[in-house]
Amino acid sequence: MTTTDAARPKGAGLAFAYVTTLFFAWGFATSLIDPLIAAVKRVFDLNNAEAFLTTFAWFIAYGLMSLPAASVLGKLGYSRSIIGALIVMVAGCLIVPAATAADWYPGVLLALFVIASGVTLLQVAANPLVAELGTRKGSHMRLNLSQAFNSLGTTIGPWLGSHVLLTGGVFAAGAVVTAATRSQSLRSIDMAFLGMGAFFALIAVFIFTARKKINAAAPAATEAVSPLKALSSPWAVFGALAIFLYVGSEVAIGGMLTNFLESPDVLNAPIETAGKMVALYWGGAMVGRFIGSAVLTRVPAGIVLAVCTVVAALLCLVVSQVGGPTAAYAALSIGLFNSIMFPTIFTLTLERSTAPTSATSGLLVFGIIGGALLPQVAARIADAAGALQPAFIVPLLGYVGLTVFAIAAARTKVRDADVVRAPSPH
Secondary structure (H helix, E strand, O other), X not given: OOOOOOOOOOOHHHHHHHHHHHHHHHHHHHHOHHHHHHHHHHHOOOOHHHHOHHHHHHHHHHHHHHHHHHHHHHHHOHHHHHHHHHHHHHHHHHHHHHHHHXXXXXXXXXXXXXXXXXXXXXXXXXXXXXXXXXXOOOHHHHHHHHHHHHHHHHHHHHHHHHHHHOOOHHHOOOOOOXXXXXXXXXXXXXXXXXXXXXXXXXXXXXXXXXXXXHHHHOOOOOOOOOHHHHHHOHHHHHHHHHHHHHHHHHHHHHHHHHHHHXXXXXXXXXXXXXXXXXXXXXXXHHHHHHHHHHHOOOOOHHHHHHHHHHHHHHHHHHHHHXXXXXXXXXXXXXXXXXXXXXXXXXXXXXXXXXXXXHHHHHHHHHHHHHHHHHHHHHHHHHHHHOOOHHHHHHHHHHHHHHHHHHHHHHOXXXXXXXXXXXXXXX
């Protein structure tokens, strides 16, 4: 079914509140990668490209697991898929202590891949579920509001992660890298992921107790639909490309920020301070999503998206051309304009795609693979240039591509509301 303005599922408001907690959970997990990049770079003595394998391991999971996740969603339904995803995330967190005990960086990458595989299923289920829990007209507002809580998680993640990962051990004032200091820093990595695993387990219990309310408010059951059917819709493919560019750009910036702000020719800040400042980047996205939820009730989504992508591109241009505090605060400000991009691209695509909802959602989440590939391009540019500023050309080009998507969406009519998309069963 497609929810119309006149039809709101019973209990949809309460189910929406339950599902929104998931957005916070995966936002927290994803943003913890930012201080982790700086941590593993020093602890394991890596260059930028090697350290950015953390983002590669995380986001490649979206590319490999999003289409199977759409099939899982079609077979298990919303609540069981969500609970299963959280269990996988807990298992991934438990791999980290084994990897650090063996002093094995590839093991940390494996753990990140497993956690991200769970997050992938979580996103494939939660994004379209939020879009369906209410009127069609309000889908942009609801998904942006949920993403605002995602941004709350991404704001807390770098601040708390920097406090745990970038203090003591090899990061203590005047410390040198020895077996003892490395061991202390490796235990900090363990602490961060074990704490996160406990948090995921708590959320799983919470969703389990609320599963009946979620099932009652979710769309009606239909047959499972192959996610490959989304390839038949040009707008589903276009939307996946837009997600690829957006996530790749956002992740590249977030991953570079700690070491960028620490640089002598930018802010010359202590690494813990620089890591905590990354919270301003994600905090801007949180503020922007609350504001955007209101703006999108009055201004067409395509226009709002176009304005944000143009400003983000201009800020990247500033960062790539100047240094010092101006470059630092321009980079941090990009988060504000990133704010509405993901949920707006998602809902603009769902409105225009002729493929079933679960298939379109799976293909859109597949686009998150951009977070694996574009940061690697940026890191290799930084290694070749010996500085991070030139690497901002990568997100600059990404935002230019997103502007093209936004203009096209603004000029294209929404698909007929009476056309039925087959959502996932519950």
